[in-house]
Amino acid sequence: MYSAEISRTSPAAILFLLDQSASMQDSFGGAEQRGDAAPSKARVLADVVNRLLQNLILRCAKEDGVRDYFHVAVVGYGERVRPLIRPDGSSVGLVPISRLADRPLRMEEGLKDFRDPSGGTVRRRIRYPVWFDPHAKNGTPMCQALDFAAQVVRAWIDEHPRVFPPIAINVTDGEATDGDPLPFARQLTSFATDDGDVLLFNVHLSSSEDPALELIDSAAELPDDEHALKLYQMSSPLPFSMRAAAEHEGYSVNLDTRGFVFNADPASLVRFLEIGTRPSTLR
Amino acid sequence: MIRLRTLWLPKLGHTLDEYEDAAASSAPTFPLRAALADGATESMYASGWARHLAAAYVDGAVGGMENFVEHVRFSWRPSADLEDVPWYVEAGASEGAHASFLGITVEAGGTWRADGVGDVCLFHLRSARSLSIWPIDDPDAFSHRPILISSNPSDRSPQIDRLEGTWLHGDAFILASDALSAWLMRAGPHALLDVAQPQFRLLVDVARRSGAMRNDDVTALIVSIDT
Numbered sequence: 001m002y003s004a005e006i007s008r009t010s011p012a013a014i015l016f017l018l019d020q021s022a023s024m025q026d027s028f029g030g031a032e033q034r035g036d037a038a039p040s041k042a043r044v045l046a047d048v049v050n051r052l053l054q055n056l057i058l059r060c061a062k063e064d065g066v067r068d069y070f071h072v073a074v075v076g077y078g079e080r081v082r083p084l085i086r087p088d089g090s091s092v093g094l095v096p097i098s099r100l101a102d103r104p105l106r107m108e109e110g111l112k113d114f115r116d117p118s119g120g121t122v123r124r125r126i127r128y129p130v131w132f133d134p135h136a137k138n139g140t141p142m143c144q145a146l147d148f149a150a151q152v153v154r155a156w157i158d159e160h161p162r163v164f165p166p167i168a169i170n171v172t173d174g175e176a177t178d179g180d181p182l183p184f185a186r187q188l189t190s191f192a193t194d195d196g197d198v199l200l201f202n203v204h205l206s207s208s209e210d211p212a213l214e215l216i217d218s219a220a221e222l223p224d225d226e227h228a229l230k231l232y233q234m235s236s237p238l239p240f241s242m243r244a245a246a247e248h249e250g251y252s253v254n255l256d257t258r259g260f261v262f263n264a265d266p267a268s269l270v271r272f273l274e275i276g277t278r279p280s281t282l283r
Numbered sequence: 284m285i286r287l288r289t290l291w292l293p294k295l296g297h298t299l300d301e302y303e304d305a306a307a308s309s310a311p312t313f314p315l316r317a318a319l320a321d322g323a324t325e326s327m328y329a330s331g332w333a334r335h336l337a338a339a340y341v342d343g344a345v346g347g348m349e350n351f352v353e354h355v356r357f358s359w360r361p362s363a364d365l366e367d368v369p370w371y372v373e374a375g376a377s378e379g380a381h382a383s384f385l386g387i388t389v390e391a392g393g394t395w396r397a398d399g400v401g402d403v404c405l406f407h408l409r410s411a412r413s414l415s416i417w418p419i420d421d422p423d424a425f426s427h428r429p430i431l432i433s434s435n436p437s438d439r440s441p442q443i444d445r446l447e448g449t450w451l452h453g454d455a456f457i458l459a460s461d462a463l464s465a466w467l468m469r470a471g472p473h474a475l476l477d478v479a480q481p482q483f484r485l486l487v488d489v490a491r492r493s494g495a496m497r498n499d500d501v502t503a504l505i506v507s508i509d510t
Contacts, residue, residue: 005498007296054371058378059325061371063361064300101371114377115437129370244427 002239004164004195005280006069012279013071013094013156013166014056016049017145019205020078023174024136028265029208041173041205042134044266049074049171050130052273057101066098073152076135077145084132093152094166104129142176146184146200153191153198162194164279169259170234171269173205175227185234199239201259201276202231203269212268215246215275217256228262235260238275245278284509285311285389290475290483291502295491303330304460304502307337313391316341319403319458319504320384323431327375328361332434333382335359340386340398348398352432352440359434379435385458389450389506396447401429404464406457406472407448413472414454417446422465429461456506462499466490475503 006012020042027038039047053072060067071094074084083092087103107127116122153166168188191198204227206212213221213228215238222228235258238246243253249271251257261272293302303322309315318340322329339355346354361376368376383401397405399418402425407415419425430441450456457472467474470490478486483503490496 005296007294009296054374057371058327058375061327061375062329063327063331063372063375066371067301101369104370107370117436126374127370128374248428 001196002164002241002279004162004193006164008068010160010163011068011071011096012164013073013153013160014277015073015075015094015149015152015166015168017142017149017168017170018045018049018074018076018084019140019142019172019174020076020135020137021140021174021177022078022137023207024078024134026207029206029210029263040134040136042136045171045205045269046132046134048266048270048273050132052277053100053131054128056277057097060097061101066101068096068098070097071095071156072097072100074132075145075148076132077141078135079138081141081144081148094156100131105131105133139177140172140174141178142170142172142181143179143184146170146181146188150184150188150191153188157191157193160193165193165196165198166191167199167201167276167279169201169203169273169276171203171205172231173207182230182234189236196239197236199236199259200234201272202235203261203264203272204228204231205269206263206265208263210263212264213262214264214268214272215251215253215257216260217254217258222262231262232258232260239279241280242275242278245275249275285313285315286505286507286509287311287317288505288507289502290478290480290505292484292487292500294500295488295498297500302500303333304500305330305333305337306458306502306504307334307341308504308506309341309343313389315389315506316343316386317456317458317504317506318384318386319460319502320382321401321403321460321500321502323381326380326382327372327378328380328434329382331361332359332380336382336384336432337386340384348443348445351398351443355432356434356436379433379438381431381433383429383431383461387456387458387506389456389508393449393451394447395450395456396445398443398445400432400441400443402426402461402464404459404461405446406459406464406467407450408455408457408472408476409451409453411473415446415448416468416472418444419464420468422468425461425465450508452508452510454508458504460500460502462497463487463501463503466496469495475505476507
């Protein structure tokens, strides 16, 4: 289980479900900067996911092109549930990663620090791709988003019945406003390939000063909060390759460890996304 | 008196252009130099870098191994001119290529030495025995993240480990990339000694299908010193 190889003929599917509700305009709880200077959760999330997409592409990139080891979807839910990335305008579902690589929304320029051979740092202009911009408006139709994900995943599995199971990563800062998401989460993870059930991970973005709760293996570790419990119940246990990735990041994990973070700050969001997008070690 | 043979297959499900191991050897006379490098899939130019490392070792132009990493980094010219390339080629090229590596030099006087970084393994065989299996000798000890030699001059130079020994006529050395090495540790390295490429293909196919061998590029460079 969860051991299927990732290759161009057996790609892995990764779906990001991103909360774009009005409260995402606020900054992270416990943020160092306050007020107008602090970036919003929506801004940080867009930056983090855009950078993660870059890194996923680089994992697959060779000098002659990008190998389609991954198919990716990024879905926002707020004012509407809609795909945030449509490189050829029409696709609604999972897109081969080479198409993402070839068609970012735009290229931006920034400065990046590089080590130079003498050990010092040199700052250079680099250009980097962006696929979507932050957006924050209205409520949190998480049930609808999970339902949409289930449809995308079902169609994918019809075409790829034996591959590593699709991975859905839901990032939210609050509760669903369109009902109880747990049955929708269960519907999503009821789909399966020959290699196992669809995986659903949940990252809750912090609005408080409380520290992040990362990769726990028991509901007993949760704060007394219905919402935390619900998201925990919605989260799948980590498969082997991700447990190995988590250990590499310094976490101690076991077979019950769930793909779940509560009260995430930007750093724990980044760490989790790195772990949750390792369906295998490509090496 | 010295026989050299290379057996190799790309990962099942991959095409030949996705094969990222590289083997190189000098002419079959003393001093005999042979090397095997295993390019990291997530690196750009992984196969080119692996070929570069193996060729540089066999060339012997480096001098001592203490200069090897600097030499290979300095002499590395990835083929693309980076002027007009997609953003991911530029970014990938700046991250550099990575590979694990093992080289062996066998001298006429009866000594040999091996130098390696990462998880390419050396098997020194005499009659039915394995005198050395190095640097890893436990099939469960292969990690997903071995130490690698990177092409980026800003990266730390990894330590190159050395093993030395003596040889007798009739000995054989096998250099093998990690998935094949792990399998050889269980199946017995002598399994490869009299095998040609067609039988190798069959043997690997059976081993992969039964789960006994992890699906990955496999390469073995076999050096036999006849009596």
